[in-house]
Amino acid sequence: MGRKNLQKGSGLVEILVAIFIFSIILGALINASSAYFSGAGANLLSTKAAYLAEEGIEAVKTIRDSNWSNISTSTLEDNTDYYLYFDTSSSTNNIWKATTTASIIDNNFVRTFKVNSVNRDANGRIISSGGTIDAYTKKLTVSISWVSNNSTTTKSLSTYITNIL
Amino acid sequence: MFKKIKQKKIQGFTLVEMMIYLALMTIIAVVIVQSIVIVLKSNRKGFAESNLRNAAYSALEAIVRELHASDSIIIATDGLLQLNQTNPIVNIVQFSTSSDARLNLFEGGSTSTLSYLGPLISKDVIVKSLIFFPINTGKSQAVKIQMNLTTTVDGQTKSEWFYDTAILKGSY
Numbered sequence: 001m002g003r004k005n006l007q008k009g010s011g012l013v014e015i016l017v018a019i020f021i022f023s024i025i026l027g028a029l030i031n032a033s034s035a036y037f038s039g040a041g042a043n044l045l046s047t048k049a050a051y052l053a054e055e056g057i058e059a060v061k062t063i064r065d066s067n068w069s070n071i072s073t074s075t076l077e078d079n080t081d082y083y084l085y086f087d088t089s090s091s092t093n094n095i096w097k098a099t100t101t102a103s104i105i106d107n108n109f110v111r112t113f114k115v116n117s118v119n120r121d122a123n124g125r126i127i128s129s130g131g132t133i134d135a136y137t138k139k140l141t142v143s144i145s146w147v148s149n150n151s152t153t154t155k156s157l158s159t160y161i162t163n164i165l
Numbered sequence: 166m167f168k169k170i171k172q173k174k175i176q177g178f179t180l181v182e183m184m185i186y187l188a189l190m191t192i193i194a195v196v197i198v199q200s201i202v203i204v205l206k207s208n209r210k211g212f213a214e215s216n217l218r219n220a221a222y223s224a225l226e227a228i229v230r231e232l233h234a235s236d237s238i239i240i241a242t243d244g245l246l247q248l249n250q251t252n253p254i255v256n257i258v259q260f261s262t263s264s265d266a267r268l269n270l271f272e273g274g275s276t277s278t279l280s281y282l283g284p285l286i287s288k289d290v291i292v293k294s295l296i297f298f299p300i301n302t303g304k305s306q307a308v309k310i311q312m313n314l315t316t317t318v319d320g321q322t323k324s325e326w327f328y329d330t331a332i333l334k335g336s337y
Contacts, residue, residue, distance in 0.1 A: 011182060012182070012185060012186075015186065015189060016189075019189060019193060022193070023193075023196065026196070026197070026200055029200075029204075030200050030203060030204065033204050033207060033208075034203070034204075034207055036211070037207035037208065037210055037211040038207075040210075040211040040214050040215060041210065041211075041214050043214070043215075043218060044214040044215075044217055044218050044325060047218050047221060047222065047327075048221070048325065048326075048327055048328075051221070051225055051327055051328060051329045052328055052329075054229075054329060054330075055309070055328055055329045055330040058307065058329075058330040058331055058332055059330050061332055062300055062302050062305065062307045062330070062332060063302075065302035065303075065304045065305040065332075065337075066302040066303060066304070086298070086309060088298065093299075093300070093301050094298045094299065094300050094309065095300060095301075095302070096300065096309075096330070105328070106326055164337075165304050165337070
């Protein structure tokens, strides 16, 4: 008799509960997959940013190669953000230049670089404070920031550059 | 007993119950189809992006590695880069785009005896634009690379620009 009652009662409430559970599971699956794929998209932008940062380091090195005075303290202030500008105006030669004019690459990426003085101790080792300033070594930091999924990401690369020529 | 129950249940269905049931089924079906479409779309997008990332990686790493190992630029222009290498052996490396928008690698002892070594990126991705800009600082040479890659996955097209610069370490 109990079984009879149960059979009779199966109807809307059961279906509603089933739909409810099913839609929660479906929603979770969709959320998970869209998070995964938007993560893949962010990955593409960070790959692009990594190459832009690598380019920044090499570009400042070409500026250094032209003339050390281009990046010495008399030209570029310590710890100040500069932008890179690729000058193709000369018909014979293209050249990277440092500028204070802000520029945005592909409407998203902002690339800045800064140079800092380097101190060395009596043994010539690089130290963070004290010692004497080495006029022929600079610490170079290239930063890239970009917007992805409504949030800004910033990545930096640092290296030391010296007057090798 | 079983027959009795079955009969009773059939009798218990009303038109209103059936209509509500059908309405719910329709809503569920719509939601399911929509979510499948969303998942397939983002799946395509994910495939496209991973194609571009892999292609950018294999092309730029190969070009930068050869640039670092080179002594001088023979030619650097739209779709064509030729480099002189002497260390460890005299070698000429050429990166060039073909008419079907592929990026190909050639090597040889001289510019007239270059042999085709193969494509650098998979055939899912085409090179829409690849420009090499020569840079001469007077004391060293460098090349700026500007590359646009495009891929189409099930009708969904995605393209991205990539930029890099590398100094020819043998040019100092």
